[in-house]
Amino acid sequence: MRKLALNDEILLKIEKPARYIGGEVNSVMKDPEKVDIRFAMCFPDVYEIGMSHLGIQILYDMFNQWEDVWCERVYSPWIDLDKIMRKEKIPLFALESQDPVKEFDFLGITLQYEMCYTNVLQVLDLAGIPLEAKGRSGEDPLVIGGGPCAYNPEPLAEFFDLFYIGDGETVYRQLLDLYKENKSNSGTRQDYLRKASEIEGIYVPSLYDVTYNADGTLASFSPSVPHVPKTVKKQMVLSLTDTYYPKRPVVPFIKVTQDRVVLEIQRGCIRGCRFCQAGMLYRPTRERDVEKLKEYASQMLKNTGHEEISLSSLSSSDYSRLKELVDFLIEEFKGKGINISLPSLRIDAFSLDVMEHVQDVRKSSLTFAPEAGSQRMRNVINKGLTEEEILTGAGQAFEGGWNKVKLYFMLGLPTETQEDMRAIPELADKIARRYYEIPKEERSGKCQITTSTSFFIPKPFTPFQWARMYSNEEYIARAAIVKHAFNDQLNRKSLKYNWHDAEITVLEGVFARGDRRCSKVLLEAYRLGCIYDAWTKVFDYGKWLKAFENTGTSMAFYNERERKIDELLPWDFIDIGVTKEFLVREWERAMKGEVTKNCREQCSGCGAARFGGGVCNESKN
Amino acid sequence: MKARIKFRKYGSLRFIGHLDVMRYFQKVMRRSEIPIAFTGGYSPHMIMSFAQPLGVGVTSDGEYLDIQLTAPVASERAVAKMNAVMAEGIEVLSFVQIPEEKKYSGMTITAAADYRVTLLESARSAEQTRRIPGILKAQAEHFLGQEEIKVWKATKRSEMEVDIKPMIYDMQVGDADIRLFLAAGSEHNLKPDLVMEAFLDFCGEEKGAYPLHFHRIDVYAKNPDAWADEKAAHVRGAGLVTLESLGKKIGE
Ligand code: SF4
Numbered sequence: 001m002r003k004l005a006l007n008d009e010i011l012l013k014i015e016k017p018a019r020y021i022g023g024e025v026n027s028v029m030k031d032p033e034k035v036d037i038r039f040a041m042c043f044p045d046v047y048e049i050g051m052s053h054l055g056i057q058i059l060y061d062m063f064n065q066w067e068d069v070w071c072e073r074v075y076s077p078w079i080d081l082d083k084i085m086r087k088e089k090i091p092l093f094a095l096e097s098q099d100p101v102k103e104f105d106f107l108g109i110t111l112q113y114e115m116c117y118t119n120v121l122q123v124l125d126l127a128g129i130p131l132e133a134k135g136r137s138g139e140d141p142l143v144i145g146g147g148p149c150a151y152n153p154e155p156l157a158e159f160f161d162l163f164y165i166g167d168g169e170t171v172y173r174q175l176l177d178l179y180k181e182n183k184s185n186s187g188t189r190q191d192y193l194r195k196a197s198e199i200e201g202i203y204v205p206s207l208y209d210v211t212y213n214a215d216g217t218l219a220s221f222s223p224s225v226p227h228v229p230k231t232v233k234k235q236m237v238l239s240l241t242d243t244y245y246p247k248r249p250v251v252p253f254i255k256v257t258q259d260r261v262v263l264e265i266q267r268g269c270i271r272g273c274r275f276c277q278a279g280m281l282y283r284p285t286r287e288r289d290v291e292k293l294k295e296y297a298s299q300m301l302k303n304t305g306h307e308e309i310s311l312s313s314l315s316s317s318d319y320s321r322l323k324e325l326v327d328f329l330i331e332e333f334k335g336k337g338i339n340i341s342l343p344s345l346r347i348d349a350f351s352l353d354v355m356e357h358v359q360d361v362r363k364s365s366l367t368f369a370p371e372a373g374s375q376r377m378r379n380v381i382n383k384g385l386t387e388e389e390i391l392t393g394a395g396q397a398f399e400g401g402w403n404k405v406k407l408y409f410m411l412g413l414p415t416e417t418q419e420d421m422r423a424i425p426e427l428a429d430k431i432a433r434r435y436y437e438i439p440k441e442e443r444s445g446k447c448q449i450t451t452s453t454s455f456f457i458p459k460p461f462t463p464f465q466w467a468r469m470y471s472n473e474e475y476i477a478r479a480a481i482v483k484h485a486f487n488d489q490l491n492r493k494s495l496k497y498n499w500h501d502a503e504i505t506v507l508e509g510v511f512a513r514g515d516r517r518c519s520k521v522l523l524e525a526y527r528l529g530c531i532y533d534a535w536t537k538v539f540d541y542g543k544w545l546k547a548f549e550n551t552g553t554s555m556a557f558y559n560e561r562e563r564k565i566d567e568l569l570p571w572d573f574i575d576i577g578v579t580k581e582f583l584v585r586e587w588e589r590a591m592k593g594e595v596t597k598n599c600r601e602q603c604s605g606c607g608a609a610r611f612g613g614g615v616c617n618e619s620k621n
Numbered sequence: 622m623k624a625r626i627k628f629r630k631y632g633s634l635r636f637i638g639h640l641d642v643m644r645y646f647q648k649v650m651r652r653s654e655i656p657i658a659f660t661g662g663y664s665p666h667m668i669m670s671f672a673q674p675l676g677v678g679v680t681s682d683g684e685y686l687d688i689q690l691t692a693p694v695a696s697e698r699a700v701a702k703m704n705a706v707m708a709e710g711i712e713v714l715s716f717v718q719i720p721e722e723k724k725y726s727g728m729t730i731t732a733a734a735d736y737r738v739t740l741l742e743s744a745r746s747a748e749q750t751r752r753i754p755g756i757l758k759a760q761a762e763h764f765l766g767q768e769e770i771k772v773w774k775a776t777k778r779s780e781m782e783v784d785i786k787p788m789i790y791d792m793q794v795g796d797a798d799i800r801l802f803l804a805a806g807s808e809h810n811l812k813p814d815l816v817m818e819a820f821l822d823f824c825g826e827e828k829g830a831y832p833l834h835f836h837r838i839d840v841y842a843k844n845p846d847a848w849a850d851e852k853a854a855h856v857r858g859a860g861l862v863t864l865e866s867l868g869k870k871i872g873e
Binding site: 002004007008011012017018021022023024025251253254255301302303304305306307337339360 | 636
């Protein structure tokens, strides 16, 4: 029988002990004596969130296919267990072997959102690994970061030995082989890091020097050692069809956020919304072969026993074989009690027809993400969704029996005026009016239009990377304008409005575009007791403000100034394929309210064509 | 056709609660391709019901769930198929056909359950047990000899005092463990921890003086009728037979 790292007394005392016992169906057990490399793969949040992440399942499957590697999973212990582990000095362990993470060769941490950064420190701390990379010795695992936030790794640079920039399926084999080679040559940790920095896509922060100007902006950023590359090139899988995919994903015992089979139908997005980081990072768009996907769907449902399958992509409607795939799924699985969920679909006749087949119309709601209320604003952000399209889509849906709509917008976008803000409730009201145009006898009661706004956060590698943000107070004021305008609407009784927290927004803003000096703030916030900042019930803004104050760091410096085009940005040393010239061009077009066509309509020469694949190679008419 | 599955729960899966075990078996059904029937409607559910929930931390050699089949499957094959897709900590022990009528369903018919209670060296591990002290053994007879055994029992809304004596069918305090044979099911249900609490209190022991581990041995039904295979039935107490013995093997 497997031994457990936590004793019975603890397991019976804490919430959801199943988070920590491992042993789930399809989890992989190996003999530690028979592998060369032990890799701990961590999602720095609670189990239910971490287990829902497809990327980790892909890498877990890939690593464990390799005979010389055993990859295990690690998640953040929830607050109840965190306290016990500190008190009883129980080291953080991996789920499969239940062995301490500290004994592993690598600790890989996926960075999906900024508000998990203090949890990164929690994981290192509980594992007994020095928080700062410079304090680590040959005894410690190599700590490697990846995921979308690794595209501006600088706020975390002090805490990681390496960062992996790009699709995980590409250079890990090289990195691990180098590790074995270095070990057999009795090379040191430093030797390894030097050599690893020469692998494309690998960034070793300790090998770079940063200097600053008097005004606080970056003056220089360059390698401090010969042979270390000046720019780090994003690595990417050109053919998604021929790469790894987890046909036997791990099946959790407890309910997790994404408790279903997930089919990644494509990576990247052709649309080029100017606020969207994923849309730029994962260029060019690459599709997975539809026949392969059908095969995966059947195998994965059989191997997991899940009762739901979901398609995953940034914009499913753009997948060229969507109809064929969806028809297959409905035909094959609907009769077997399998739910089919299709997020990120554009609302049109096709998707409404599909949705009618796969869900209960009365219970489900339609989702639109116009992101901005006015057409002017939508042109600025290059969101090619018109009011007419929304009203037509909603109208068709209402006639088909739907009566619930969810709308998503952003506030604080570049050039936003009060008129743009008020356009949000006006649009919601127009949708409600469209509903009440249907004769009373034919409609099903009142309609429910729920509008949510979040605050815009400029992200690295987007055309808005130079844009300014606002203060917490200013954001609240903007939400209040929208709120008031909702009260003026004719159908206000059918409209609901929610807005996101502004406190979390400003912090995300700092760490999204921060530099190396931000690591001080993170350390201080962690020292003051911040963890699980993505959890509103745990998040403590007061402590964060104190951390900024104690470290003499200005939030406004990072958030509230528009950066100059020629300013050296902390992430400029990373080459994602999309050129800075393109981003500048898009920023300028945004200011003029000019729309840019999507990759399938017309290539705009963003630079990603140099990878030589994906949508850039599709024949265009 | 209706079938009854008997399984055991051991090792680290004792930390998985009842609702999660239900979800777990739904996935087992799909992985092992047991032809289970679904309810109709927009979101169909598997027709599956558990006889008696098991508390977190408790292990068991006799857990039951009944399912409705759309086609027969041979007992041995079904057991093998399910065990091939199991996680360590749950093992299917048998798969038998049961009568169609609702009154025979595990949930309705359950009348008793028996438990093995062990005293632990420490709450940290259920593995290290200790011998039952002589004082406890000596007190068992007096404990059961009481006119009534009143305990506070939590109900949905409040707490009330109940006499649990009629629900204790048997209690044997041995050297290595304590065996409890208790009422279970929808009519009367007595949890073993409640009995132990009352017993230790009766013995004058402080609360929490003895860390305990509970293990369910089996679940029983009353009134066996012609369907039961008399020879296979493990008759105990007042004509109680295991839920398993009320079914019959399905051949190839
Ligand atoms: S090079 Fe053209 S087609 Fe390729 S991703 Fe960029 S804009 Fe799209």
